[in-house]
Amino acid sequence: MKKTKLSKLVALMLVVVLAFTACSSKNNNKKDETPSTEDTTDGAATTDDTASDDTAATTKLKIAMVTDVGGINDQSFNQGAWTGLQKAEKELGVEVSYLESATEADYVSNIETLVDQGNDLIVACGFLMADTIKEAAEAYPNQKFAIIDDSTNADLPNVSCLMFKQNEASYLVGVVAALMSETNKVGFVLGMSTPVMNQFGYGYVAGVLDTNPDAKVELYNANAFGDAAAGKAAAVQMFTNGADVVFHAAGGTGNGVIEAAKEQGKYAIGVDIDQAYLAPENVITSAMKRCDNAIYDLVEKMTKGEEIQGVQTYGMDNGGVDIAPTQDLLPEEVIAKVQEAKDKILAGDIVVPETQEQFDAKYGDVYNLD
Incomplete structure (x- = not known):
């Protein structure tokens, strides 16, 4: 009887010990799951940083x-x-x-x-x-x-x-074409005849004739900016007719002009960007229209909160147009003549025509792609 009571007492004590141990373990687990004061502070800092990053992202x-x-x-x-x-x-x-x-x-x-x-x-x-x-x-x-x-x-x-002022850059490549031609015949392929696009032609033909009054300029309007085949066919015809330098202002259509120059062993003049890399032995220069500079300038003004509405004009005087820096195929005397013309444009000694009326007043009816 005593033995039975003792057994029951031991068993009861064991249950109490196990219960206490489980309770203690459970409390310890809760403590581990609860962040300390330091952890809470760090967590709050992290949350604030994230919110700050999100705000920055939404304002970009x-x-x-x-x-x-x-x-x-x-x-x-x-x-x-x-x-x-x-x-x-x-x-x-x-x-x-x-x-x-x-x-x-x-x-x-x-x-x-x-x-x-x-x-x-x-x-x-x-x-x-x-x-x-x-x-x-x-x-x-x-x-x-x-x-x-x-x-x-x-x-x-x-x-x-x-x-x-694409007429200004075009004038400079007109000087190049006149000086590099051995036949006194050069060409111009236009992407589309509009008042804006025709400025390329006014400048180019003016540069050619001011440099060599005896030169002849063959003109062609492709009426397309993405038709390389048409550009190539036009340039091939010009080369067949005796032209040895052809300038294009025709976007993707002009890629055909450059391809024709490569195949015919003639010279081409690129547009908008420095296109010498397309045919290093044939593209002698390019009339650069710095859309990259203008776009960057516009975005920079926006980031500063400046007004961007209305007309913003980019010319030779503010990095908007220029002749391409690649001039490996040009003799020193040609480069010097181009620089001379550039200086005169910047000084106002050469006023490059930008309308049909201005062009006709000086050169007569020799450029018309309407």
């Missing part, structure tokens, strides 16, 4: 671009503009993107998509989007837009128009 400017039908890799106009945006992304901390337009019918849908994405600025590459930008700017008055080579929308409060 978003800039998007719509290409014309030449596409982002047209090795010309669109590519130059995209280069400017990429530089802005790297140096100014903005977020950039683009949509390509396979046809003109894509302009509206591309711009609508970029509006829906909440971009702070939408850049349209080229005057062909002028009507689309006008409609979008009026439909979305709080959305900022920019367009290259169009000033018809300058009165809209949310549109910035980037214009260039």
Whole structure:
């Protein structure tokens, strides 16, 4: 009987010990799961930092671009503009993107998509989007837009128009063409005849004739910016007719001009960007239209909160246009003549025509692609 009571007592004590141990273990686990005061402080700091990062992310400017039908890799106009945006992304901390337009019918849908994405600025590459930008700017008055080579929308409060003095750069390559030609015959392939695009022709022909009044300039309007085959066919015909230097202002169409020069062993002059890399033995220079500089300048103004509405013009005096730095195929005397012409333009001693009326007043009816 005593033995039985003792056994029961031992068993009861064992249960109590086990219960206490389990309780103690449970309490210890709770303590481990509860952050200390120091942990809580660190956690709060981490949360604040994350919130700060999120705020910074939401305030980053978003800039998007719509290409014309030449596409982002047209090795010309669109590519130059995209280069400017990429530089802005790297140096100014903005977020950039683009949509390509396979046809003109894509302009509206591309711009609508970029509006829906909440971009702070939408850049349209080229005057062909002028009507689309006008409609979008009026439909979305709080959305900022920019367009290259169009000033018809300058009165809209949310549109910035980037214009260039492409006639000045074209004058310089006209000097080059006249001096490099051995036949006194040169050519010019235009992408499309418009007041803006014709400025390339006015400057080029003026540069040729001022340098060599006896030179003849053969002209062709491809009426397309993405038809390399048409550009090639036009250049081949010019070379067949005796021209030995052909300048193009035709976007992707001009790639055909350069291809023809390679095949024919003749000279080509590029446009918009330094196109010497496309044919190092044939592209003697390029009339650079610095869309990259203009786009970067525009975005930089936005980051500073400056006004960007209206016409902003980029010429030789502010880094908007120039002759390409690649001049490996040019003799020293040609380079010197080009620099002389450049200095005179900057000084106002040479006024390069930019309209048909100005051109005709000095040179007569020798350039007309209307």
